[in-house]
Amino acid sequence: MREGEPLPRDAVKRRFVGETIEVSFPDSARLVKKPGAPVSFTWRGKIYRIARVVAEWHEHSRFPHGVESWSRPPYAVRSRSAHGSWGVGRVYYRVETDEGMVFELYYDRRPRGQRREGQWVLFARCDVPGDRGTGDESDD
Secondary structure, three states, rough: OOOOOOHHHHHHHEEEEEEEEEEEOOOOOOOOOOOOOOOEEEOEEEEEEEEEEEEEEEEEOOHHHHHHHHHHOOHHHHHHHHHHOOOEEEEEEEEOOOOOEEEEEEOOOOOOOOOOOOEEEEEEEEOOOOOOOOOOOOOO
């Protein structure tokens, strides 16, 4: 990884994963709407400890990539902004593990079934300059 500023999101080559993961937090309390970055996550039976958060960004739309702007009437768009943001959006983190691998994960705030909490998803494995990853993760 480069020292200083993180690489822009579009400058990082990603291998899409899209699998739910289990995460661990420090003993302190966490918020349901914005829980913060975890200290580790478990993917395919392996625990990855997070050494640092490289970047963080938010997507607060119910519809990705601007779909809302052309597919919904203006009164519906205004209505959504008046009703708040509970259960809407994702919080993304690009993290580097203690092994030097870089991943992007996100917390999807949308509730699932009877659960009021969202879920954590491993979005992608990133290939960035200086990545010391072992390459032993399979893409299957």
